[in-house]
Amino acid sequence: MAESWTVRRMLAWMVDDFRGVGIESARLDAELLLARVLGGDRVRLYMDMDRPLDAGELGALRAFIKRRRRHEPVAYILGEKEFYQRMLEVDSAVLVPRPETELVVDRALELLGADAAGPALDLCTGSGAIAISLAGERTGLVVDAVELSETALAVAQRNVTRHALDARLTLFCGDLFAPLPAGRRYTLIVSNPPYVAEPDWAALDATVREHEPRLALVAGHDGLEVIRRIATEAPAWLVPGGKLLLEIGAGQAAAVEALLHSLGYGGVRSHLDLAGIPRVVEASAGAPA
Numbered sequence: 001m002a003e004s005w006t007v008r009r010m011l012a013w014m015v016d017d018f019r020g021v022g023i024e025s026a027r028l029d030a031e032l033l034l035a036r037v038l039g040g041d042r043v044r045l046y047m048d049m050d051r052p053l054d055a056g057e058l059g060a061l062r063a064f065i066k067r068r069r070r071h072e073p074v075a076y077i078l079g080e081k082e083f084y085q086r087m088l089e090v091d092s093a094v095l096v097p098r099p100e101t102e103l104v105v106d107r108a109l110e111l112l113g114a115d116a117a118g119p120a121l122d123l124c125t126g127s128g129a130i131a132i133s134l135a136g137e138r139t140g141l142v143v144d145a146v147e148l149s150e151t152a153l154a155v156a157q158r159n160v161t162r163h164a165l166d167a168r169l170t171l172f173c174g175d176l177f178a179p180l181p182a183g184r185r186y187t188l189i190v191s192n193p194p195y196v197a198e199p200d201w202a203a204l205d206a207t208v209r210e211h212e213p214r215l216a217l218v219a220g221h222d223g224l225e226v227i228r229r230i231a232t233e234a235p236a237w238l239v240p241g242g243k244l245l246l247e248i249g250a251g252q253a254a255a256v257e258a259l260l261h262s263l264g265y266g267g268v269r270s271h272l273d274l275a276g277i278p279r280v281v282e283a284s285a286g287a288p289a
């Protein structure tokens with residue numbers, strides 16, 4: 001009789017298979033996909049190691065494996081990704097929210113303080129990850145968020161509704177500040193904009209390069225095209241002393257800090273991510289902080 005596909009055997013097979021096509025997160029990915037098919041979480045998998053998979057489960061898994069072997073991000077296959085302890089819908093219209101962007105949220109919440117009313121602005125919102133986290137964590141905070149891609153904005157809108165934030169979080173479709181109501185002033189402007197330099201695109205991991213939207217990643221020859229525009233235009237949209245908070249790429253801190261100084265911002269400083277890389281730059285409009 002043919003050996004049956006238990007969870008243990010399938011997990012081992014998937015890890016080998018994923019490693020064979022160069023997927024570094026092979027074990028984690030295999031566990032996430034298997035857990036989804038079995039309707040539980042990864043902890044549950046370890047309690048069910050000797051459970052045989054039925055034909056329906058094997059069929060569903062086969063479809064998942066095929067997609068992951070083509071380097072499609074696990075988050076797109078599952079249709080969701082956890083960010084700042086909230087589950088967000090994601091699909092190929094939006095960047096998969098990254099753990100390092102949670103540092104942007106951490107710092108934004110510190111700057112806002114406990115009773116923040118805002119309004120705050122999230123530019124380049126994608127799935128809505130930052131805006132939703134801020135509005136979710138600060139129950140009095142009003143947030144506007146802007147996204148250029150209509151398809152991405154539709155995902156963000158579903159996430160806003162999923163987390164019952166429609167009353168305090170407004171989405172705008174357009175290019176950076178262009179769609180915002182004239183005269184609006186923000187206490188905080190935050191953004192995780194595209195910041196990959198054009199020449200670096202080809203060297204990105206296949207999971208990113210072949211599946212995530214190029215519009216979400218690439219920003220001109222040096223990667224600073226969008227950051228430059230945000231930094232230049234933000235002072236007109238900030239209250240005096242209002243804060244600007246930007247996620248940046250590895251190696252961009254010196255250039256972005258110099259840019260902010262040259263534009264007259266005060267309190268310019270960078271924050272390191274868990275790998276020790278300056279990842280978030282903050283500055284104050286108008287006055288030293």
Ligand SMILES: C[S@@+](CC[C@H](N)C(=O)[O-])C[C@H]1O[C@@H](n2cnc3c(N)ncnc32)[C@H](O)[C@@H]1O
Nearest residue numbers: 095097124125126147148175176192193194216
């Ligand atoms: C790096 S992704 C960040 C998404 C999300 N904020 C996050 O942290 O997961 C950048 C996003 O900016 C959007 N974008 C690019 N250029 C833009 C522009 N000029 N105006 C508004 N959004 C833009 C892209 O479509 C993409 O969704």
